[in-house]
Amino acid sequence: MLSPHEGETYVDCTAGLGGHATLIAPLVGASGRIVLNDVDDGNLGKAAEAVRRAGSGVGGDRCPEVVTIRGNFAELPRALGERGIRADMVLADLGFSSNQVDDPARGLSFRLDGPLDMRLDASLKLSAADLVNGLSEGELARILRDYGEERHAGLVARKLVQARKESPILTTARLAEVVRSVLSGRSGPSQIDPATRSFQALRIGVNDELGSLEALLAAVLRGVGTSGSWLSGGARVAIISFHSLEDRLVKRAFEEVESRGVGGVLTRSPVMADEPEQRANPRSRSAKLRAVRMGGALGG
Numbered sequence: 375m376l377s378p379h380e381g382e383t384y385v386d387c388t389a390g391l392g393g394h395a396t397l398i399a400p401l402v403g404a405s406g407r408i409v410l411n412d413v414d415d416g417n418l419g420k421a422a423e424a425v426r427r428a429g430s431g432v433g434g435d436r437c438p439e440v441v442t443i444r445g446n447f448a449e450l451p452r453a454l455g456e457r458g459i460r461a462d463m464v465l466a467d468l469g470f471s472s473n474q475v476d477d478p479a480r481g482l483s484f485r486l487d488g489p490l491d492m493r494l495d496a497s498l499k500l501s502a503a504d505l506v507n508g509l510s511e512g513e514l515a516r517i518l519r520d521y522g523e524e525r526h527a528g529l530v531a532r533k534l535v536q537a538r539k540e541s542p543i544l545t546t547a548r549l550a551e552v553v554r555s556v557l558s559g560r561s562g563p564s565q566i567d568p569a570t571r572s573f574q575a576l577r578i579g580v581n582d583e584l585g586s587l588e589a590l591l592a593a594v595l596r597g598v599g600t601s602g603s604w605l606s607g608g609a610r611v612a613i614i615s616f617h618s619l620e621d622r623l624v625k626r627a628f629e630e631v632e633s634r635g636v637g638g639v640l641t642r643s644p645v646m647a648d649e650p651e652q653r654a655n656p657r658s659r660s661a662k663l664r665a666v667r668m669g670g671a672l673g674g
């Protein structure tokens with residue numbers, strides 16, 4: 375979908391551990407450029423190291439210029455514009471990386487006990503514990519319903535408010551236990567843990583994940599013809615999402631790219647991992663890839 379060419383600029387909105395970037399780097403070559411962005415400073419450093427290491431290995435003279443930008447990808451189009459960088463390829467691989475979810479200290483997983491934090495960006499002021507212990511019952515129910523699609527959002531919110539009166543909810547294990555106590559027996563035959571939706575909802579709320587995605591999509595919709603544009607004519611933009619709320623936003627925005635005449639959709643339906651890939655990497659099961667190709671410099 376990205377179809378990389380020698381000398382092009384690849385912008386990775388979610389560098390993570392640099393998996394995608396290290397694959398693209400040799401294809402853009404020494405005359406190309408790799409821009410790595412991530413809210414997580416630790417991951418950004420690892421991604422840059424991985425790309426440079428890959429470039430200095432076999433055929434080390436093929437290492438492109440590497441630019442790192444720490445921050446939310448909502449701000450990235452502006453940051454690129456300020457640096458005079460135009461992207462030929464953009465990838466956003468949303469959500470969290472395996473090393474983040476597997477680190478109990480981040481509080482992202484209901485399987486591992488840890489502080490109820492969930493911030494991917496250490497500079498954010500509010501943690502999941504701040505939301506769970508500080509929001510009104512109505513606000514909590516709204517987050518659980520809108521971001522978790524939790525059918526029993528009202529009941530879960532009420533129970534959280536009761537439980538926090540006994541003592542503040544400060545760990546992932548306590549949150550999971552409270553949510554499960556409300557939902558066990560109510561979730562039907564589903565295989566997924568009843569706490570899954572509430573954890574997703576809080577993570578999305580803490581990190582304003584949908585707001586960031588909307589900002590990025592709005593910047594794509596501005597097209598390529600404007601002055602200071604961050605996208606070059608013919609740029610390819612691909613987004614991998616992991617739940618329906620994100621995928622819906624991406625699908626709609628990409629359809630609008632086409633209806634406004636600023637580009638064309640490359641994926642009529644989302645590309646998903648095939649069975650062997652899903653077996654080898656269970657976390658790929660919910661991944662959906664969509665892509666667009668922007669029009670020329672005058673749009674259309």
Ligand SMILES: C[S@@+](CC[C@H](N)C(=O)[O-])C[C@H]1O[C@@H](n2cnc3c(N)ncnc32)[C@H](O)[C@@H]1O
Pocket residue numbers: 387388389390391392393394395411412413414417445446447448467468469470471472494586
């Ligand atoms: C699924 S991982 C990306 C993995 C990467 N594609 C790779 O190949 O290693 C998602 C990464 O995006 C980062 N991230 C999530 N939301 C972000 C945002 N709004 N802005 C910038 N980075 C974000 C996370 O910190 C995490 O490192």
